[in-house]
Amino acid sequence: MSAFGMAEDEVRRPMNSVVDLEIIQQVAQKDLIALFQKCQGDKAIVWDRALANPMNLIATPKVLKEHGVVRMIQLDPGMALPHDIPETVLFICRPLVQLMPVVATCVRNEEKHRRRRKFHLIFIPRTSKLCEKYLEEQGVLPSLESIDDLPIFLFPLDKDVLTLELDSVFKEFHAEMDPTGMHHIARALVSLQKRFGTPSKVFGKGAAASYVFSLMQNLKQESGSFKPQISGVGMDYMILIDRQIDPLSPLVTQLTYEGLIDEFYGISNNQVKLPEEKFGETKTIFLSSGEELYAELRDKNFSAIGGILRSKTSKIQEKLRQKERGNMSVTEMKQLVQHLPAIQTLKQSLSTHTSIAELIKAKTETDEFLSSLECEQELLSGMGTEKINSHIENLCGKKAPLNTVLRLLLIQSITSGGLKANILQHYQRLIMQNYGFQHVLTLQRLYAMGLLRLQGGSRYTTLRRALNLTVCDVSEINPTDFAYVHSIYAPLSIRLIQHRLKPSLWANLKDSLLSLLPGPTVDEDTEIPVGLISGKRSTKFTVVVFIGGCTFAEISALRFLAQQDDEREFLVVTSKIINGNTFLKSLQEDILSVQS
């Protein structure tokens, strides 16, 4: 249904009309309920905090209640279980060793008080030997009635986005060589292919991409009966992007509406907590394309938001005024009454988003924001990347948030193609002198992972030219290029996809491009038996997998590509939605939490 007042707007194609992700949610919910049914009667769930939101996408509290869940408790360090809970207690957590002490303490505490409890432990998506070993060493293993896997790998965020909710696969794989996350991703993709068909082509770049691809091959071989199939939907392409080939894009400030909300307030599984200044109280707002206005706004550059909100508001007011004046024909009146519920919804939406936009506007107008943005854009354009940047120095001097400093520093390090040793050392010293020695290991890690790097083999300049990464004259209101998501910068990851999908562009660039980007390349055609190819497939359905996370701006850019190409639709699968801050957080070496 097209809401009233949107009729004259551009006709946007619905996102991803090809595959129905609801089925993923349904299957996951069914698995969850099946586990619940294993334990009779009322039960309490103790949630791993990080799973509470994603699981909300799988089963609503109402559904849980229907299946005997009478209490929901957050799993937090130092917690003790309340005593007025049912006998059956289900711990549901990610397979992370750091969560196990909390579980162990809870269990032991209950036993100390001789409360009759039946404990079950459920790992999403899969058990971990380390966790089991830990529980074994702590002697709580016998107290657990069962340990189960709940193989929910993918959480549907929207019609075209699936997330695995893996916080730190980038670090785990590239710094620690821990394949757990890759294994999960490979499994998720294989299950996705089982459901939606085998892609006819696979393209991937980066060590993690090729590793995931090889694991997928293994898994398919192991499952034996897996045969290429095209079931209803045909996947045209599966593109695997290792974050390592483009660590720059998440560091750059997102300037889309959704991106900015995320940068400032952090969107977690479609939910954002907004401060009281505009809403009277801290308010949690649910953001998804189910809300028509948000669907229209989310991918736009923030500069365009004010205009849209204003024009929509005035249109509504105009209509309502007409009604009050009463100079409407009967048919007009009838039409209006029909649209009234839609108008009310839209009005509510408009008021919410106007408030959000005002919050963001205020933030974007501060000097801190603008000066750092300016510095960022200069670096992206290749200006002054080789010398010590005074803005970064100043930020350090003012002890601005460390993340802001690190983001700019990494941007400089990447865009310069590596810093001179003395400059790098100067920066490192600056950070340690101002922020403290405890950041030394984080800096070391960033260095080891090649994010902070020494001069040698500047690639950015060449890539910038080859892929047209910075575009100066793109319109923020009516963009013709997805560089608008960062105002002047087009994310490298998406540029690569754009080029790969266009044979004419690809032919010229292929060799130079692939050698400029790190890591091995996967570029394969799947042999699909002729009989299986269904006659006509008008839409080219492309699954883009970000290993190591992607930003909202990157998703917006992909949606922009889909809007440009009538035949192409994208499904994004990401290990996690990230932004510069969460990306850096996942890389931090948290030296102080080691204290015992």
Place this chain on the structure above:
Amino acid sequence: MSFLTEFDRPLTTDWISIGEGDETSEFYRKIELYDMEWTSQVDIENYAVVGASYGGPVAIIKDDKKFLRVTAQIPVKPIISIFTAAGRLISSLKWDSGILVRMGWSSSEDLLCVQEDGNILVYNLFGASKETVQCLIGSESKEKAFEAEIFPSNNGTGVAYLTTKGNFVVVNNYRNARATKFAQVPFSEIKITSWTVVAANRLTNIVAARETSVYRVDATQAEQVFPEFVSVAGMNSAISFMAASLNGVHIALLTESGILWMGSSDFSKKYCEHTLGLRTKPKQMVWCGSKAVVISWDTTLVLVNLAGESISFSMDSQFALIPEIDCVRVVGNTTHEIIQKVPRETNSVFGIGSVEPGSVLFLASNEYAKGSHKADEYIRTISNMNKAVEECISAAGHEFYPPTQKLLLKAAQFGKCFLTKYNPEGFVHMCQMLRILNAVKDYKIAIPLTYTQLEKLTIPVLIDRLVLRRQYSLAIKIAEFLKLRESQGRSRILAHWACYKVGQTHIEEGKLADEIYEKLKSDTNISYSEIANKAFESGRKKLALKLARFEVRRSIQVPLLLQLGDKDTALHNAVESGDANLIYDVLLSLRDSMPLGQFQMLIRKYPMAQKLYIKYCKIFKPESVRDIYDQEDDFESQAALFIKESYSSQSESKFAARLSSLVSAQEMYKKSKNEFMASVCEEQVKLLKYQQTLQQQYGKDFIDLSLRDTIKELLSMKELKLAEKLRSEFKVSEKMFWSIRLQTLGEHHEWPEVEKLSKTKKVPGGFEEFVEVCLQYGNRAEAHKYLPRVKEDLQVKYYVMARYFEEAADIAYERKNENELLFIRSSCIMSDRSLAEKIEGMVTQLRTAPPDRGNRNARK
């Protein structure tokens, strides 16, 4: 109808009618299945013969006394031979155990040999011993099995014993060997003259006779059903034979005087009583299906139906009877035959004088084949074509002779044409089943099943039996023919084949592995690990290893490789799987099973495994992590570890330890030639030492502040000298030091001091910072002092920042910079509308005035 008699029916020539020969009469037929291959070797007269039902194999043992009791007096160890139904020898085994009381077949075609002590020795078709089931039948060792019977029970195959003390003990399933002692039969002074097992509806009863009294016995009671068996003829003699039908519904009793009584097994119904002509003791009495009893003497065979009518057959040689659910098999020296009641449908089609639709259709079809117009005539008389077709199909199923089957199927096919809505499933199914039945009946396979038996047995079981006979190829063909799922059909059969192959110790291991792989490689469902396990069990470790390597499912293969001791491959494949859980499994198992040094050498080959092991150690054995790094000469990691350690305890008492950790870190960095990091550590040590002194001196927390915050703290305390000392000691840049001073002063609102600072000759940070600090701590007026000294191109920006819009506008206007003016306007529009309008005026003025080179604002 006259035309029916015109047709010659050769197919009924071997039918024998029983009874009066009127409408109600039944027909029986004897069909030859095989010419026995054993003709020259076996004379049944000298053997005890037991056959397995469902067309199963036949086991024989030499027995002079004609009953299955091998007594200790016989010095020679007897030979048990196992033959196919066609008399081909499968295997023989030498019986060298205790006294054999009974021999028989289980439902899964294992040969069960029941010993006097109650134990059951189990052999497979190939004479290989599978197991010995211990079975306790008596409370004392003196109580032995006197007789035993093997019977099909509801959950497998059971064994019933009559002990030397006259007790009945029943084992319902020999596999679990749970023996139940049955109630005692009264009047133990009279010998039990005959008994049998009745197993029906999950209940197992024994019917036993003491002379003329008959009892029905179970675990709780012995119920007398005939206090004294008296026949109608008034003759009264001991019951010497008993037989229950296979389905346990009927029972037949035979007295010494040759009177046969037939009734229901619960004795609630009596069907008939029949006086046999012969009074000699018969050799065997079994049921033929559930419609008749067959009694055999040396070369004579008498069949009595439920109505008490009988027919007798005379045979060429001695023979043995094998009961089946729908017939009886007669195994003789030269032939193997079955005696069967002519099935209803067969009778409908072929019966003399039959006017059933099936019969007419059959005629019509034959006429049609001859091209005779009579076909049409016949077809027209069929009122129920559906029934006609069904009858022909069913009748085909009951035929053994393929040409007859064909004729009947053709008739059905012909009849089908006249039906508009006919579901062909039944027809297709019958064609398939007949193909299978004919294939397994072939004398090389020799499983002579009737259609009824196959339906009861089911295809999967038939496939199992073929596998059991090592007829893998036929089994696969059947599975493929019926399009069974690979996991149930082909793959499973191939796996069995491979397991069998693995046991062939005469073939060289490498060759065998290749042969197996060659056959199995196209099949993705095969579990090599199962086969490898088999090889391992039969002690062929090398072969097992070879096979295990073919397994694609790493999660199954890796544990197997570990078990087989191929540690390297196990680790390699675990790493390849990318499954951290699997890698940990291998790592922990290896660590516990080999010397540490070797273990470390091994995992070093696999960086991923090594890293994961380190991760494991960090959690469970932190003290060992450094050893690993040490071994690997990984100085950087060791340094990082030391740095972490320096933070692990922050209590003051361990301060010295913290310092020494950092010193160690510094040394490590030196070793790894990372001069920069070494110097950073050194500086941190120095800083901490300073901080400790300061902390003691001022009683304030200094330790773990950053250098900047330390200086700031000192400046706050007005310890400028000390701050300066730190500055020079740590080579803090002039600019940074200034900035800290400014910040500190602002924070404490010491504006005069700020001004003093501004008057210094050199201001390394520029005046922008002054403005910022003033604004940050809320002194707009103070900020105004420094605005004019801000760098020219930043002035407008800073004026606006300090909200001196008017002055900003003047400066911009003076510079004729339209962009700046617009920027100021947009900044002040919310707060000062009149000023905004004034600026708009300025802009218009600028636009009308000849353009001068404006100073563009740096920002967009």
